[in-house]
Amino acid sequence: MRTGGCQCGRLRCESAGEPLALHVCHCRECQKQSASAFGMSLTVPRSSFSLTAGEPNVWSRPTDNGGRSEAAFCPACGSRVWRQASATSETLNVKAGSLDKLIDLASAVHIWVSRKLRGVVIPEGLEQHPREPPAG
Numbered sequence: 001m002r003t004g005g006c007q008c009g010r011l012r013c014e015s016a017g018e019p020l021a022l023h024v025c026h027c028r029e030c031q032k033q034s035a036s037a038f039g040m041s042l043t044v045p046r047s048s049f050s051l052t053a054g055e056p057n058v059w060s061r062p063t064d065n066g067g068r069s070e071a072a073f074c075p076a077c078g079s080r081v082w083r084q085a086s087a088t089s090e091t092l093n094v095k096a097g098s099l100d101k102l103i104d105l106a107s108a109v110h111i112w113v114s115r116k117l118r119g120v121v122i123p124e125g126l127e128q129h130p131r132e133p134p135a136g
């Protein structure tokens, strides 16, 4: 069981089972949303995920492929905790820095490395893509 939550602790959530993917994304949207160098997303099945405390605010934006991206964040401290295409999508992306147990990036897949900040070094041998990874 993975547990996590926002910076102030009002929002708490948990997910069980094997995550589907771990991405480090260097795109501009992730730099903006994290106000930092990159975003870290742990993709989990929605069926394995539950909100155990608090109620998030949601901010939504259009995506390049014509869909939406909804970001759930704490109304008190503002931390983003997860992102989803919609409230009914089959998977959601937990912001990996919100997890209580420190995330291990040693096997993360790096995407949008064409936007990577100078000075950020990706360990040799890790899968990486200049933009989105190929579908499938």
Ligand SMILES: [Zn+2]
Pocket: 006, 007, 008, 009, 010, 011, 074, 075, 076, 077, 078, 079
């Ligand atoms: Zn909070």
Ligand SMILES: [Zn+2]
Pocket: 025, 026, 027, 028, 029, 030, 031, 039, 112
């Ligand atoms: Zn991104």
